[in-house]
Amino acid sequence: MKYSKLFGKTIKQDPKDEVSVNAKLLVRAGFIRKEVAGVYNYLPLGFRVLDKINKIVREQMNAAGGQEMLMSALQNRANWEKTGRWESFDALFKVKSRYDFEFTLGPTHEEVLVPIVKQLINSYKDLPLYLYQIQTKFRDEPRAKSGILRGREFIMKDLYSFHADDKDMESYYEVMKKSYKNVFERCGLKAIETEATGGAFSKFSHEYQVLCRSGEDEIIYCEGGDFSSNVEIAQVKEGKQCDLGHGPLKRARAIEVGNIFPLKTRFSDAFGLTFKDKDGKEKPVVMGCYGIGITRVMGTIVEVYHDEKGIIWPESVAPYMVHVVGLDLEERSVMEEAEKMYKLLQAEGIETLFDDRQKMSAGEKFADCDLIGIPYRVVISKKTGEKLEVKKRHEKETKFVTFDKLLKILNF
Amino acid sequence: MKYSKLFGKTIKQDPKDEVSVNAKLLVRAGFIRKEVAGVYNYLPLGFRVLDKINKIVREQMNAAGGQEMLMSALQNRANWEKTGRWESFDALFKVKSRYDFEFTLGPTHEEVLVPIVKQLINSYKDLPLYLYQIQTKFRDEPRAKSGILRGREFIMKDLYSFHADDKDMESYYEVMKKSYKNVFERCGLKAIETEATGGAFSKFSHEYQVLCRSGEDEIIYCEGGDFSSNVEIAQVKEGKQCDLGHGPLKRARAIEVGNIFPLKTRFSDAFGLTFKDKDGKEKPVVMGCYGIGITRVMGTIVEVYHDEKGIIWPESVAPYMVHVVGLDLEERSVMEEAEKMYKLLQAEGIETLFDDRQKMSAGEKFADCDLIGIPYRVVISKKTGEKLEVKKRHEKETKFVTFDKLLKILNF
Numbered sequence: 082m083k084y085s086k087l088f089g090k091t092i093k094q095d096p097k098d099e100v101s102v103n104a105k106l107l108v109r110a111g112f113i114r115k116e117v118a119g120v121y122n123y124l125p126l127g128f129r130v131l132d133k134i135n136k137i138v139r140e141q142m143n144a145a146g147g148q149e150m151l152m153s154a155l156q157n158r159a160n161w162e163k164t165g166r167w168e169s170f171d172a173l174f175k176v177k178s179r180y181d182f183e184f185t186l187g188p189t190h191e192e193v194l195v196p197i198v199k200q201l202i203n204s205y206k207d208l209p210l211y212l213y214q215i216q217t218k219f220r221d222e223p224r225a226k227s228g229i230l231r232g233r234e235f236i237m238k239d240l241y242s243f244h245a246d247d248k249d250m251e252s253y254y255e256v257m258k259k260s261y262k263n264v265f266e267r268c269g270l271k272a273i274e275t276e277a278t279g280g281a282f283s284k285f286s287h288e289y290q291v292l293c294r295s296g297e298d299e300i301i302y303c304e305g306g307d308f309s310s311n312v313e314i315a316q317v318k319e320g321k322q323c324d325l326g327h328g329p330l331k332r333a334r335a336i337e338v339g340n341i342f343p344l345k346t347r348f349s350d351a352f353g354l355t356f357k358d359k360d361g362k363e364k365p366v367v368m369g370c371y372g373i374g375i376t377r378v379m380g381t382i383v384e385v386y387h388d389e390k391g392i393i394w395p396e397s398v399a400p401y402m403v404h405v406v407g408l409d410l411e412e413r414s415v416m417e418e419a420e421k422m423y424k425l426l427q428a429e430g431i432e433t434l435f436d437d438r439q440k441m442s443a444g445e446k447f448a449d450c451d452l453i454g455i456p457y458r459v460v461i462s463k464k465t466g467e468k469l470e471v472k473k474r475h476e477k478e479t480k481f482v483t484f485d486k487l488l489k490i491l492n493f
Numbered sequence: 494m495k496y497s498k499l500f501g502k503t504i505k506q507d508p509k510d511e512v513s514v515n516a517k518l519l520v521r522a523g524f525i526r527k528e529v530a531g532v533y534n535y536l537p538l539g540f541r542v543l544d545k546i547n548k549i550v551r552e553q554m555n556a557a558g559g560q561e562m563l564m565s566a567l568q569n570r571a572n573w574e575k576t577g578r579w580e581s582f583d584a585l586f587k588v589k590s591r592y593d594f595e596f597t598l599g600p601t602h603e604e605v606l607v608p609i610v611k612q613l614i615n616s617y618k619d620l621p622l623y624l625y626q627i628q629t630k631f632r633d634e635p636r637a638k639s640g641i642l643r644g645r646e647f648i649m650k651d652l653y654s655f656h657a658d659d660k661d662m663e664s665y666y667e668v669m670k671k672s673y674k675n676v677f678e679r680c681g682l683k684a685i686e687t688e689a690t691g692g693a694f695s696k697f698s699h700e701y702q703v704l705c706r707s708g709e710d711e712i713i714y715c716e717g718g719d720f721s722s723n724v725e726i727a728q729v730k731e732g733k734q735c736d737l738g739h740g741p742l743k744r745a746r747a748i749e750v751g752n753i754f755p756l757k758t759r760f761s762d763a764f765g766l767t768f769k770d771k772d773g774k775e776k777p778v779v780m781g782c783y784g785i786g787i788t789r790v791m792g793t794i795v796e797v798y799h800d801e802k803g804i805i806w807p808e809s810v811a812p813y814m815v816h817v818v819g820l821d822l823e824e825r826s827v828m829e830e831a832e833k834m835y836k837l838l839q840a841e842g843i844e845t846l847f848d849d850r851q852k853m854s855a856g857e858k859f860a861d862c863d864l865i866g867i868p869y870r871v872v873i874s875k876k877t878g879e880k881l882e883v884k885k886r887h888e889k890e891t892k893f894v895t896f897d898k899l900l901k902i903l904n905f
Contacts, residue, residue, distance in 0.1 A: 082560075085618070086622075087560070087561050088562070088610075088622060088624055090611065090613055114564045114609045114612070116564075116567065116568060116569055116605060117569050117594060117596070118594070120565045120567045120596075121565065122562070122563070122564045122565055122605060122606075122609060123562055123563040124562050124609075125560040125561060125562050125624075127562070127563075128561050128563050128626075130563045131563065148494075148499070148537040149537060149540050150500070150534070150535055150536050150537050150539070150540045151534070151535040151539075151540050151543065151573070152528075152534045152535075153528045153532045153533065154629060154631075154646060155528065155532045155631070155646045156528060157529050157644060158527055159787070174588055174590070176586055176588050178586065178633050179633055180633070180635060181634075182529060182530070184529070184532075186588070188597075193528060193534060194534075197526045197534060197536075198500075200526070201500060201501065201502055201523075206497070210498075210500060212500055212537075214540075217566060217629065219566075219567070221591055221592070223588050223591075223592060228575070230622055233567060233590070233594075234565050234566060234567045246649070392829050409870065413757075421597050474893065489859075
């Protein structure tokens with residue numbers, strides 16, 4: 082993509098109506114624009130990051146046997162009344178049609194999916210079943226000051242699992258733990274599996290918490306990685322020695338990027354979702370649910386990976402891999418050389434953003450690079466010879482390498 | 494995918510609450526489930542079809558220079574008031590937050606995009622600009638009896654183009670005509686480019702109409718392909734001889750699967766979207782907009798391609814390319830043979846659904862094949878020898894071919 086054509090130019094000043102680091106940087110760098118508090122539009126750069134995260138999540142969910150589907154945002158009031166959540170779920174956006182309908186905008190999809198599963202399964206042979214979607218959710222949040230970390234409209238991956246008994250659910254719960262570990266690692270995030278409240282229906286659930294000063298949650302955890310608990314339910318205090326000899330437990334702020342939750346028969350009971358076991362006996366289906374906030378993952382990455390100059394995207398989710406910066410482009414031969422490099426990289430299948438703007442200082446162009454945060458910067462100028470000037474976003478030193486060496490660095 | 498594991502089994506009887514052919518077949522075949530009138534959930538088979546259509550649309554929009562983004566469903570009331578459409582657009586779902594916000598659920602995105610474009614462009618150098626998204630839209634429709642042809646919630650591709658003058662807009666309008674032709678052809682639809690009303694702002698617009706008795710629109714058209722007009726604005730009558738000698742004009746019902754529309758300065762004026770031309774003079778940006786109903790395209794394909802037995806998917810949008818039907822699977826060697834075929838096809842990159850159910854008659858299995866509508870059926874039974882029994886969904890005769898020949902038929 083040529084930067085001169087890209088929709089989403091950088092801004093030098095922080096937007097006045099944003100307080101969070103993620104929103105300030107993402108707006109300035111041209112990834113997002115606010116619609117209203119808690120609701121954002123994703124410009125082409127932002128869309129590309131979401132797309133990368135979605136692909137990682139899809140691969141891991143498919144690998145865990147998940148079948149992808151797409152459920153509606155408008156949800157039937159009647160089903161929310163059956164579970165008692167029409168009144169008790171306080172963040173519902175309720176919507177009246179002019180034609181005697183009433184909906185909620187879905188903040189989650191148990192009320193949609195369980196009635197469908199009820200129509201489609203009968204026997205133990207139909208279980209287990211793993212269904213997921215990547216879809217836009219809505220919650221009427223009281224506060225919406227955290228940029229894309231806590232939205233009134235946001236994208237989630239939600240997977241629901243259906244089992245014949247607790248044991249099977251618990252075993253899939255462990256499979257999902259591994260999937261979640263893979264998803265977050267691949268997105269460049271160190272997410273700590275953290276014990277959390279199970280609510281009224283389960284002893285426990287697990288949250289995936291990324292340490293970050295701007296996080297809304299607090300966890301008590303062992304740096305050795307064998308223990309973490311949300312302070313809400315922690316039985317131990319900061320400073321206590323870890324049982325496994327990893328030293329004192331720490332307390333820190335964190336962002337919850339995902340959670341997994343044994344629903345047990347909470348929703349099966351509400352909708353009469355049962356199956357016939359091997360002996361022909363009707364039994365309730367046991368469920369689990371597993372969420373990842375896609376937009377929140379994007380925001381968390383920015384909160385964790387940035388410096389005073391801008392964003393530092395991990396390669397796996399970066400909107401482009403290489404930022405070709407053309408300098409001295411007023412000289413025709415230099416422009417041709419820069420165009421050539423842009424095309425060569427594209428021909429190698431490397432996603433490239435080419436800053437083709439003329440009459441702009443190196444300083445201004447490099448500032449934009451640092452703000453946008455693409456992993457590799459390649460400079461083409463009138464000084465460019467056999468070797469290319471390459472710099473990684475998070476490293477200080479510039480390297481001079483041949484094109485072949487550059488391709489090797491980029492893992493091709 | 495093994496059919497025994499697939500979420501979305503067939504149903505023999507038509508659903509009682511559906512009148513449209515598309516909804517009856519898609520529900521019976523396990524592609525969709527109704528949430529409420531005009532709102533559908535897409536089960537795994539349905540999701541796969543949407544995904545195929547989306548990919549075709551994306552390829553064509555990217556080829557036409559479109560930059561993909563993702564805008565919000567919740568839209569700022571203030572911007573709808575600026576265009577006067579908060580009151581005049583009668584299908585808005587208006588949503589009140591508990592926190593003094595008021596939104597509409599977006600039925601279209603001019604009110605969102607134009608203010609963003611205003612922030613980001615200044616000069617004639619920033620034009621033209623082509624932005625699109627594939628996103629869920631909402632309209633509070635009075636009637637919602639046409640299945641996924643007319644939804645209260647539906648998926649659309651909407652592209653907006655921004656130009657320095659009418660001429661440039663008109664030239665891109667012709668580019669989009671070609672893109673639309675490609676999209677519909679690739680989806681297997683014969684869409685007739687049809688003159689339609691331009692509303693208050695333009696002399697004309699164009700609709701893409703697919704002939705179908707269940708269509709809500711009526712067009713007067715020449716079978717030779719040189720003329721088509723929506724009856725709403727047609728200056729000629731059915732039966733009149735075509736000027737180019739193609740015989741009498743016909744009148745027929747049709748489904749509108751897309752439309753393209755010169756917006757001119759309607760929204761630029763409302764939001765003060767201007768640019769500086771070469772002489773430094775402020776001028777209003779000229780716009781066009783271009784929509785394709787993704788879910789409607791899916792429904793239209795079913796309306797057009799079905800018979801008394803079920804759906805007949807075009808290869809380009811079929812959920813799977815091959816339906817392997819195992820018979821006599823109670824015999825272990827036959828099950829092994831069928832499994833082997835399933836794996837061989839998958840290894841060749843051919844998307845395959847494998848009906849691995851035991852103790853079910855050939856008749857029942859073939860009926861499910863015909864209902865689901867996958868292009869190729871391959872039967873594996875105890876009678877299977879060197880040659881495979883292959884049948885195309887829309888052909889009557891069965892062929893007996895080697896595996897290599899089958900791969901050739903499938904274009905590999």
